[in-house]
Amino acid sequence: MKIGYARVSSENQNLARQIEALKKSGVEKIFPEKVSGKSVQNRPELKKMLEFIREKDIVTVLDLDRLGRNAQDITDTINLIQQKEATLDVLSLPSFTDIQDVNLRGLLTNLVFEIYKYTAEEERNKIHARQNQGIQLAKERGEYKGRRRQYSPHGSKRYLYKRVVQMLRDGTNIAQIARSTGVQRRQIYRIKEYALKVGDLGTPKREVNS
Template sequence: MEIIGYARVSTREQNLDLQLDALKEAGCKLIFEEKVSGVKDRPELDKALSYLREGDTFVIWKLDRLGRSLKDLVYIVDCLQKRKIAFKSIVDGIDTNSALGRCQFGIFASLAEYEREIIVERTRAGLQAAKERGKLTGRPIGLSEDAKRKAIAAKRLYENRDYSIDEICRILHIGSKATLYRYLRYEKVRLMNRRNK
C-alpha cells in the first residue's frame, strides 16, 4: 500500500515547490509531476493512474490540480474508487478513506450530474425558442453556390467516364469521396457500380 502524489502546474511561470512540499509532508514516496499540460495531454497523470494498485492512496494538493471540470474530477475519482484506491486532496480536506470524505465526493458527483442536466435543459429550451421564432437549426439544406458549381462539374466528369473517382476529387478539389457522391446525388446522377476507375 503506497501513497502516490500528483502535482501539476498549467503555466511555465508557476512552480511545483509548494505542491511537492505538501505532498511529501502527506507521506508520498513517489510524486508524478506535470509541468504545463495541454487541454487534454496529461501524460504524468496517465502514468500515475496506471501505476496505482488496489489499496494505494492517490494524493493531490488541491482539487483543481486533478480535473479541469467537475465532471472530469468525479470521473477520475469514481474510477479510483472502483479500483479500491483511496483519494485525498490536501487543501480541500477530502479523504475517501473516511465516511465524511466519501459523502463529500457523493455531493460532488450529484453536482456534476445536476450541472449536466442544466446544460441539457438550456440547450433544449434554446432550440425550442429558435424553432418557435422560425429559425432553422442544424446544417443548412442543399449546397452552397460553390458546391453547386462543383456538383455540375462533377456530374460532367463522372458521366464522361474518363476519370476515376479519385481523379474527379483531385481535379475539383473535393475533400472526400463521400462529398463527391453527395454532389452527384444532388445532381440526380445515376451512380454506377464502378471500381475507382
C-alpha cells in the first residue's frame, strides 16, 4: 500500500500542494499534519502513520524534511519506517525503483538521503547564524523589538486574544475559557497579564465558578 505523509509547521500554512503531489504519485491514504513537533510523540499524525504501516508498504513524502526538523529527527523517523519493513519514497529526490538489485537500490537511496540531510542541516545552521547576526546588529542599533506577540490586539492570533479578553471581562473562569477557546490555561494567564498591562482588560468581574 502506498501511504502519504504531509506536514506544515503551523495552522496558518496550507497542505494543499503536498497533498496534491502525493495523490498524483498514487498514494492511497494520507496522514496530514499541522504541527511543529520536535519528536514523533509530538506529531500525532506521524505517530498514527508509523503505527498504521505494514511490511512492503511505501511511505511517500514530498520532501525529506517533512519527516523531521533536523538531520537526527529525520534519521530517527526513517529508522522507524524501516523497522516496519516499509520503504520510503521522497518525491523531490531521485528514485532508484528501476534498479533490480535490492541491495544496490537501498545503498543508493540511503546515500542520497544522507547527502540531503547533511546539506539541509548545513543550510538550516547558516540561516540561524544569519538570523542571530541580524538580531545582534539590531540590538546594537537599538532597533530590536523581539518576537511579535501572537496573542495581542494586532498579533496573528488577535481574534482569540479578543475572545479571551472578552470572556475575562465577563467574569468567566480560566477553566471554562480554556474549554471554550482551546487555549491552554498557562497562555490564558499570560493573555490576562498582558491585557491588564496594556489596558485592554481593566478590572475584571469576579470569576464565576463552574
